[in-house]
Amino acid sequence: MKYLRWLLLPFSLIYGLVVIIRNWLYDAGLFKSYRFTKPVISVGNLEVGGAGKSPMTEYLIRLLKSDYKLATLSRGYGRETKGYIVADRENRESGFNNQGPATTKAPLSRQIGDEPAQFKQKFPDITVAVCEARVEGLKQLLPNHDIILMDDAYQHRAVEPGLSFLLFDYNRVNAPHFLLPAGNMREPMSGRWRAQVIIVSKCPASLTDAEKTDIAHKIEPLPYQQLFFTSIAYQGLQTLSGKQSALTIDNDTTVFLLTGIANAQPLLQYLSNSTPHIIHHNYPDHHPFTLKNIAKLVAEFAAHPAQKKIIVTTEKDAQRLDESWLNQVRSTDGQLPVFVIPIKVEFLNGTGPQFDKIVIEYVREHTENHSIH
Incomplete structure (x- = not known):
């Protein structure tokens, strides 16, 4: 796919020319x-x-x-x-x-x-x-x-x-x-x-x-x-409502990771420092999660034999979780633990x-x- 994108270079030249002209018009005050x-x-x-x-x-x-x-x-x-x-x-x-x-x-x-x-x-x-x-x-x-x-x-x-x-x-x-x-x-x-x-x-x-x-x-x-x-x-794990959790991820934890961000690699690397058991449900940036997406995640989570397992998502992705899934989470709270990992800049x-x-x-x-x- 990376090499196929190079075939689009002529279009990049056209795009670049448009951007350069636009910026010049602003810089010149026109x-x-x-x-x-x-x-x-x-x-x-x-x-x-x-x-x-x-x-x-x-x-x-x-x-x-x-x-x-x-x-x-x-x-x-x-x-x-x-x-x-x-x-x-x-x-x-x-x-x-x-x-x-x-x-x-x-x-x-x-x-x-x-x-x-x-x-x-x-x-x-x-x-x-x-x-x-x-x-x-x-x-x-x-x-x-x-x-x-x-x-x-x-x-x-x-x-x-x-x-x-x-x-x-x-x-x-x-x-x-x-x-x-x-x-x-x-x-x-x-x-x-x-x-x-x-x-x-x-x-x-x-x-x-x-x-x-x-x-x-x-x-x-x-x-x-x-x-x-x-x-x-x-930061430490939080619930979907933003409350701090005492739960920690260790070598025995299986993490079902749900992401729809541009680059999930840093988060994957961070989680892999705590556990090798990561099942990644990866979607494009800003992906609007559907009931089908969530049903697939829940079915795989329920079928997995691990004794200690959780679902983890990002703060941004948590904003796009449909209310129907949130209701499902609330109704099965003891069986479907869902957490968010907040981040800060240092x-x-x-x-x-x-x-x-x-x-x-x-x-x-x-x-x-x-x-x-």
Whole structure:
């Protein structure tokens, strides 16, 4: 399949030309970019797929939410709705469709997308909004908020954020940088100039200085860009409702792993450090789980002879579990143990305070301005 994609290189050239022309039109001012004087922070990447944008957004939420009125703004990838929507108690507790309230309860992810739903579940006191037109979403949010965090917005050139973080997945740094559709790049590497900070995510905690230097040579950050390296810190098991569990995974545990994320390899590696018995039900990124998918998982789980067995999924995937399955889990709670593994971002070599200082100084400098240029 990898080699077959190379046959698409002519289409990548066409795609790249369109992207370059579009970026030039924004850079030359022929396409309008809005810059807001209140703090607007963007988290994004150059590739499709997961580079750890959501964990980084959550890191920023934890850093800022105690001192500022905070909102996140996303496109809401995979949602069944359109337009500007704010996640609140009403649409958390009832169904929703484009025509209004639905007759049956639906997962919040179907209303606003899985990542925004995850933000709202973990941080219920902040505002979580989605809107395809980010400028319109910002105009709605900024009058009543101090800071807006834009998730996955690096290519949304209609907004010029005050502070932009660009993420690179450590596991893909050495991969060929082909543009779509032959490769995974949304835009050429030259587009990295728009970021103030570059973060290499998902690094091994034991990353050496020599490896960092080699990565820096490949990415070639510009003189004004600061480069950070982060790793994933897996947390203890939680229930679907977010309660901490005392259960631990050991060599005798059989794990049925359910994922629909861009790259499940780091999670598989983490679990394999505790048990060799992993049965992976792997689906594409943002996959909308169906009753058939869940029935297959439950049937295999029930038929497996292991005495100690559990089902594990990610926080993002948990947002897309259908209510019918959640009811099934509740009705067979003693027989079908389902857990979530949360993750957090950790900065390597104690550089977290340096990163925090960049964010806090930017926010403090801009929190008292209220106009749009």
